[in-house]
Amino acid sequence: MGTVTPFPLGAKPNQIGFDRLELTRILDLYGRMVAAGHWRDYAIELGRDAAIFAAFRRSAERPEYRIEKRPALRQKQGEWALIGEHGAVLKRGHDLGPVLAPVERRLMKLIEE
Template sequence: MGIVTPFPSQAPIQVAFDRAELQRILDLYGRMVAAGRWRDYAIQFGKDAAVFACFRRAAERPEYRIEKRPALRQKQGEWALIGEHGVVLKRGHELGPVLAPVERKLLKLVDE
């Protein structure tokens, strides 16, 4: 007869944001849209990371990328804020402190 190939024992794991994390990110996104700073976003889920990218215009590179990499949880922290040119601006174990530089920029925009 033919050769039988067994199914893999475990499907590849996909990294994603949980509801509270996504709510916090979308709340910040909504405030930045209301301030006129951002106009578009993209979400990417992969095996290694989940990425939320924020754009000033859809045709540009993202101004910020918020990445969740569970593999770095025990090392540098699973959260990272990455700037437009690929530079890591902030890294940490919790989402709040990683988003702080963007939230400070929002306060300056409203103050002006």
């Protein structure tokens, strides 16, 4: 007979990830930026401390924006961060919507042009 391994309750997960609603919201923005002709590629990194979505204008350069989810900062600055191309934190918050707002505004400017 097999050995039963107990489910580790309260243990820290080995990998941080995006839930379905978060990923849907991020990919919706990504799709609209692709349709506007601005972004061409993306990458997702799931690690022990953070989940990162990086959006690229071209695949051979630094990401234009990184959207990071760091649950360890949930009680402090907020678990979400929008990081620019040069590594500066552009927006930080507890909810994903306000953190994505600068990119949404940029999308509106791209569509108007």
